[in-house]
Amino acid sequence: MTDTLSRISRLLHHRTGRLAKGEPVSLPIMATSTFHLPGAPDGSHFYARNGNPTVETVEAEIGILEDAQVVVFPSGMAAIASVFQAVLRPGDTVLVPSDGYYNVRNLLAAQFVPMGITLRTCPTAEMAAADMAGCRLVQIETPSNPGLAVCDIATVAARARSAGALLMADNTTATPLCQQPLDLGADIVVMSDTKAMAGHSDVLCGHVATRDADLFEAIKTCRRLSGAIIGPFDAYLLHRGLETLELRLDRMNANALAVARAMQSHPAVLSVHYPGLGNDPFHQVAMRQMKGFGPIVGLTLADEASAEQFIDDCPLLSSATSFGGVHSSAERRARWGDDVPDGFVRFAAGIEPTADLVAAVTQTLDTLS
Template sequence: MTDKTSAISRLLHHRSQGLSKGEAVSLPIHATSVFHLPGEPDGSHFYARNGNPTVEAVEAEIGILEGADVVCFPSGMAAIASVFYSVLRPGDTVLVPSDGYYNVRNLLNAQFAPMGVTMRTCPTADMAEADMTGCRLVQIETPANPGLAVCDIARVAERAKAAGALVMADNTTATPLCQRPLDLGADVCVLSDTKAMAGHSDVMCGHVATRNADLFDAVKTWRRLAGAIVGPFDAYLLHRGLETLEVRLGRMNANALAVAEAVLGHKAVSAVHYPGLGNDPFHQVAKRQMNGFGPIVSFTLASQANADRFIAGCPLLSPATSFGGVHSSAERRARWGDEVPDGFVRFAAGIEPTGDLVAAVTQALDALS
């Protein structure tokens, strides 16, 4: 394959490049906790907490998408925790988005504040100009979940480096196909692969990607010592999802944009948030750094009751608290304590035919009046 071959093509044929005659084309599941180990330990395969061939194959595939070294974890939060535990020490300060995934702030408050780590917060929209003085780590999530605010990754990275801070980008809402934070100056990228990367809502996984060798070694060492290991069956499900990622994500992104355009201006909707809309306040910066705007649309209805009625009344929606799967889903985010209106709906587009999905959403909104 040439240097111009797409990352997806290289991922799809990565395994076949090294096969010998008679070997399985499909990735084998190495369901083992131990390995044949006579004599002295040699290499990674002596105990599954240290390494597993199935997991390593998937890490190599994700590494093709990221252009970086990758460590897989059993969830996105485990991936985030691995960076925090590898980087932060007593007396350090970490800057995180006030409107990003709330469990990041919960983790810092519960586990790191008692150890003397200071957490500062800033809205995603203001992150590029935030005060980073004294920060050891700056964490961004763009587009932010659930409000979809966007920050200029390159500008954040430039200012963080000037302040002596590392930058960790949570790229879950975009994936490496739509946005590449490491190319824009981030030091480390984290994802919840439970979402679009695996894509079938049937496995928990996450990963850390970095081009910083010292950080990679620290994260991998923390995983081994803490035991935050992905099982081979889960890794295989993630592998299966990666093979169809581009096809699924293309439909999901198209569906999200179509839904955003359909609900924009609807009398039941008071606000719509989607960086792919030309009138979205974050559209210009998103257009500069994204190749596709992701599967999430957020919009606000008049009340909690209207939001609940819409979700229950739309036949092509599952009332679920995730995104990135093949089935469209939605939920009222205020129920988790996010600082959003009671009628705020996070809509996650699946892969249904676009016309069907738009018609179902429009009809459910029409029924509210």
């Protein structure tokens, strides 16, 4: 029967089926840096940089969602950096989206280009036709952050493989419940679990998932040698979030779609970007590869002042730079240098009652008309 159960059900009961009488149902926090180790090391735990039972349980839980081996990191950027460190060598070329999360390009430019790595960029919408000749690694982020462009993962994976490149997919905006890049041919998935996976805006964490044993060992070795480990308390917070991920994401996705539909007919809104809308240019490819469209909506208002007023005045919006939490939030992304209009707002739906959120958004937009 185990194979027929959903990944969420298997995650929720990952521990319960193995508990002895009197053991805690809640995941214990193993707050220790060292372990009892008489005699010669025999493969057991001995130092927390090499492994911690709380962290390993969370890795196994995410592994159920990804159907892959997982290494957890203290942030999404630490996860991405570990892949670059494990895979790239002087003389290699890496292709990344020009419209994806800007710190990925910043990291490569600051630390890897000076070591002899060639950095190439391409818009997400053009990634399926991009020149991958000579690439060691291709990275995609779909839907992209913040513009919500979507690329065909299976097509990109096939072309990367033909070019002799590995494909790394950043799945942060979708999560494993909405999209499975490894099933579509990606070699590596990276995520900022700070967002929807943990889901309460109270912990930084990330992960790498792969079904390639050699890649897994290389990435795990990078974590051990660099010390980029997550602590047991943070791992517990991530575990707690994972247990409600499906419920939260269902509401966030529903809220995002409802808000996007309300926005696209409002006169104060110049444009709306959300792959769940039937008229979105990426809707068809998103329908083929996604089971849900995520919590993020992109909207463009008249100018910077209108965008800031909307964010400040909406009573159910928190002005914050992250997403995936229980509170709806928004920010004007041009302030970070993203190539978007000054009036572009990244709206991240939370878990508020849908009718309340739509009413708060539309009433605030009414004041801008």
